[in-house]
Amino acid sequence: MEWQERAPLMGLWRARDCLWLQVLDHAVYWARVVSRRHRHGVPPVCGRLIALKKRRKPRAGISGKLRTLALNPARTSESHMLTTTDHRRDRAGLTYVYPVLSRRSGGLSIGVNLNPNNACNWRCVYCQVPGLRRGSAPQTDLERLGQELRGFIDDVLHGDFYSRFQVPEEQRIIRDIAISGNGEPTSAPAFDRVVELIGAISEEFGLVGIGEKRRDTVQDLDVLPPPCPPPARGRVQNSMASTGSSQYSCPPGAGEIKLVLITNGSLVRRESVRHGLERWGEWGGEIWFKLDSATESGIRRINGYHLAPETLLRNLEAAATLCPTWLQTCLFAFDGKPPSDAEKQAYLEFLTEALNRKIPLKGILLYGLARPSLQMEAPRLSALPAEWLEAFAETVRETGLETRLSL
Ligand code: SF4
Numbered sequence: 001m002e003w004q005e006r007a008p009l010m011g012l013w014r015a016r017d018c019l020w021l022q023v024l025d026h027a028v029y030w031a032r033v034v035s036r037r038h039r040h041g042v043p044p045v046c047g048r049l050i051a052l053k054k055r056r057k058p059r060a061g062i063s064g065k066l067r068t069l070a071l072n073p074a075r076t077s078e079s080h081m082l083t084t085t086d087h088r089r090d091r092a093g094l095t096y097v098y099p100v101l102s103r104r105s106g107g108l109s110i111g112v113n114l115n116p117n118n119a120c121n122w123r124c125v126y127c128q129v130p131g132l133r134r135g136s137a138p139q140t141d142l143e144r145l146g147q148e149l150r151g152f153i154d155d156v157l158h159g160d161f162y163s164r165f166q167v168p169e170e171q172r173i174i175r176d177i178a179i180s181g182n183g184e185p186t187s188a189p190a191f192d193r194v195v196e197l198i199g200a201i202s203e204e205f206g207l208v209g210i211g212e213k214r215r216d217t218v219q220d221l222d223v224l225p226p227p228c229p230p231p232a233r234g235r236v237q238n239s240m241a242s243t244g245s246s247q248y249s250c251p252p253g254a255g256e257i258k259l260v261l262i263t264n265g266s267l268v269r270r271e272s273v274r275h276g277l278e279r280w281g282e283w284g285g286e287i288w289f290k291l292d293s294a295t296e297s298g299i300r301r302i303n304g305y306h307l308a309p310e311t312l313l314r315n316l317e318a319a320a321t322l323c324p325t326w327l328q329t330c331l332f333a334f335d336g337k338p339p340s341d342a343e344k345q346a347y348l349e350f351l352t353e354a355l356n357r358k359i360p361l362k363g364i365l366l367y368g369l370a371r372p373s374l375q376m377e378a379p380r381l382s383a384l385p386a387e388w389l390e391a392f393a394e395t396v397r398e399t400g401l402e403t404r405l406s407l
Contacts, residue, residue, distance in 0.1 A: 095141070097148040099156075101167065103370070104406050105175040108167065110152065113181025114140055114194060120183035122264050123304030124292070125377040126330055126369060129182040136187035140194055149177075149201050157205065177202055180262035187267055192276035198259065199283030207257045208284050259285030262328070265315045266307065274322060281323030288328040288365060289319055294350035298343055301334075309350060317359045326362045327351075331389060332369040333382045344392065351399045363402030366393050370406070 092098055095116055100109040119135030120127070153174075155161045162172045177198060179185045188194055202208040261280055265287075267273050277287065291312065292302045299307050319325050329347075331339065339347075354361060369383040386407050393405040 092152060094148045094152065096145045097152045099152075099161075099165065100178075101171055102175055107171050107173040107175035108156065109175055110149075110156075110177045111181065112145070112149070112177065112179045112185075112194075112198060114179065114185045114188040114191075115181045115183030118182045119187075120264075121187060121266060121305070122184065123375070124330075125302055125304070125334075125375055126332060126373045126381060128371055128374050130374050132182070132375065135183070137181075137183055137185065137189070140188050140190050142190065142193060142197055145194065146197055146201065149198065150204075153201070153205050153207070174207065174257050176258035176260050177207070178258075178260040178262060180260070184264055184267065185261065186263050186265075186270070186273045186276070190272070192272045192279060195261075195276040195279045195283070195285075199279065199285070202257070202259060202283070208259060259283055260288060261285060261323075262288045262290075263319075264290040264303070264305075265312075265319050266305065268315045268318045274318070277319055277322040285323060286362065287319050287323050287325040289316055289325050291316070291327045291329050291347075291350070293339075293343060294346040295343060298339075298346070302330075309346070313350065313353060313357070313359075316354060316361075317357060320359050320361060324362050325360075326365050328365045328367070330367060330369070331384055331392065333384050334377075335380050336382065338384055338388055344395070348395065348399065351396070351401060355399065355401070361401060363404065364396055365404050365406070366396065367406040 096113055098111045098113060100111050101107075102109045115137045117133075117135065117138050118129050118131050119133050119137065120129065121134065121136065123132060123134065152161075156174060161167075179194070179198065185191065185194075199208070259280065261277075268277065280287070290303070293299050294309050294312070296306075296308055299305060299309070299312070316325070316327070351364070366389065368386075368389055369381060372378055373381055389405055389407060393403050396403045
């Protein structure tokens with residue numbers, strides 16, 4: 001800007017050697033600038049700095065986030081009510097840990113999602129992951145996962161989590177910690193270290209007993225107490241409140257919760273996965289291994305993956321010998337038709353073959369379509385009638401395997 005423009009006192013400006021006039025002229029100029037900005041709603045520079053400062057909130061850490069949820073009554077609204085149909089992974093505003101009210105178990109399941117990127121190596125038609133894409137889990141931030149899990153369990157056991165999320169009185173009990181997220185969890189590069197961390201934190205809070213296998217391996221170290229007596233039935237949080245969470249105490253309720261890994265089992269041949277599964281078993285955990293079809297075409301159609309049934313059987317064998325394993329099967333109608341007789345026959349033959357090979361299965365978990373698919377096939381899927389599911393469950397029971405059905 002030229003000095004002539006800036007000088008409203010043109011005539012006087014020329015008397016440049018008059019210092020007072022120059023000061024006066026600058027004052028007039030800035031008064032005009034400020035009033036123009038004010039008229040157009042532009043905050044003055046110093047105002048903008050203050051506004052920026054106000055906007056810049058301190059970064060909320062894990063405990064900060066949990067505290068924010070706890071302290072903000074507006075968050076304790078209907079949107080924070082936990083229901084059995086709401087399995088959103090971001091319910092607690094955390095990256096890895098999320099709460100689920102389980103209809104099946106009638107209590108709280110603490111979910112661990114290792115796939116915040118919604119990536120899976122399979123693409124099941126019934127999958128409820130929004131924006132599912134092919135891929136693997138990213139590198140897990142173990143420190144963050146540890147902070148989230150510790151903070152969350154502490155909030156449930158000692159904070160006001162249940163009232164904030166309006167959990168019904170009869171469901172205020174931790175039932176399990178489940179590694180189950182928006183993709184295949186065993187694709188996490190540090191899967192075995194995740195397992196170790198979850199096991200250690202669960203034990204730290206007295207939520208799991210010390211697995212027999214693990215006890216055998218570390219007994220010689222002389223650091224473990226004698227085995228806990230069989231756990232008293234009761235609410236974990238109540239017993240913890242009265243006993244504290246000493247690592248080596250035997251609070252009533254210890255060992256009552258399950259550690260569950262929900263997996264499609266396709267990566268079981270990886271060394272870190274095998275090691276993780278073995279440690280999961282040693283921590284007292286179990287695997288829910290996906291088996292939706294026992295034919296190659298069925299696996300391709302339902303799970304969007306090329307896999308021969310024989311490979312699936314070998315993967316199952318590898319998993320079940322490392323850690324107690326349940327088979328988990330989702331049953332639904334595709335284009336209005338239930339699974340064909342050929343499909344049902346192949347499924348039963350698969351189970352028989354697993355028994356012939358002495359694969360140590362804990363049993364079969366059958367379940368129907370409880371929540372809508374978020375994949376493009378969703379309109380083609382529908383729930384099967386309860387009678388159909390019950391009849392099929394009865395047929396499966398004839399193999400001698402324990403079979404549980406969730407409608
Ligand atoms: S394996 Fe699980 S996460 Fe992956 S596509 Fe199937 S249902 Fe979804």
